[in-house]
Amino acid sequence: MGVRWIVTYPDTVLRERAEPVTDIDGKIQQLIDDMADTMYHAQNAIGLASNQVGEPCRIIMFDISAKDAPNDLIVLLNPEIIEADGLIVNEEGCLSIIDYRADVKRSERVTVKGIDREGNPITLQKEGLAAIVLQHEIDHLNGTLFIDHISKLRRELYKRRLKKKLLKERDSSSQRL
Numbered sequence: 148m149g150v151r152w153i154v155t156y157p158d159t160v161l162r163e164r165a166e167p168v169t170d171i172d173g174k175i176q177q178l179i180d181d182m183a184d185t186m187y188h189a190q191n192a193i194g195l196a197s198n199q200v201g202e203p204c205r206i207i208m209f210d211i212s213a214k215d216a217p218n219d220l221i222v223l224l225n226p227e228i229i230e231a232d233g234l235i236v237n238e239e240g241c242l243s244i245i246d247y248r249a250d251v252k253r254s255e256r257v258t259v260k261g262i263d264r265e266g267n268p269i270t271l272q273k274e275g276l277a278a279i280v281l282q283h284e285i286d287h288l289n290g291t292l293f294i295d296h297i298s299k300l301r302r303e304l305y306k307r308r309l310k311k312k313l314l315k316e317r318d319s320s321s322q323r324l
Contacts, residue, residue, distance in 0.1 A: 155243050161243055194283060209284060229259065231254035236252050257282060
């Protein structure tokens with residue numbers, strides 16, 4: 148199937164709590180391959196959660212290696228943060244949040260457990276950017292977006308700006324018909 152369409156806010160699938168993966172069958176393997184194709188195809192992408200491609204199951208992936216030499220793809224099914232400490236503030240963006248970036252507070256270090264695409268248990272201990280990406284993608288699986296971590300005022304300003312943009316796009320496309 149290859150590159151999939153990335154779902155954008157305010158699509159409701161982004162607010163769904165993803166269901167655990169119970170059977171790692173051919174459909175799940177294909178979804179993982181498609182997600183990797185989609186993530187590497189998207190500009191500046193370093194992580195992706197399955198509900199961002201419209202599949203609310205608990206799969207995330209990330210690769211924080213250099214974009215011109217991707218080689219460190221980590222795939223996690225049913226990931227859970229089991230330990231977190233420290234505090235870091237970092238500017239975040241998201242493929243599902245159009246044209247917006249903001250500083251977000253996250254734990255500096257996390258320990259995450261899950262299973263790999265073959266069903267083997269895996270535990271990751273990450274810090275810095277990898278910890279941020281893990282938290283961001285696991286948030287997606289819980290129906291939480293990075294804009295939920297910013298002030299209500301900034302979130303409302305973003306929503307208002309997005310609404311204007313979508314109305315403008317709708318008006319210009321209806322004028323072309």
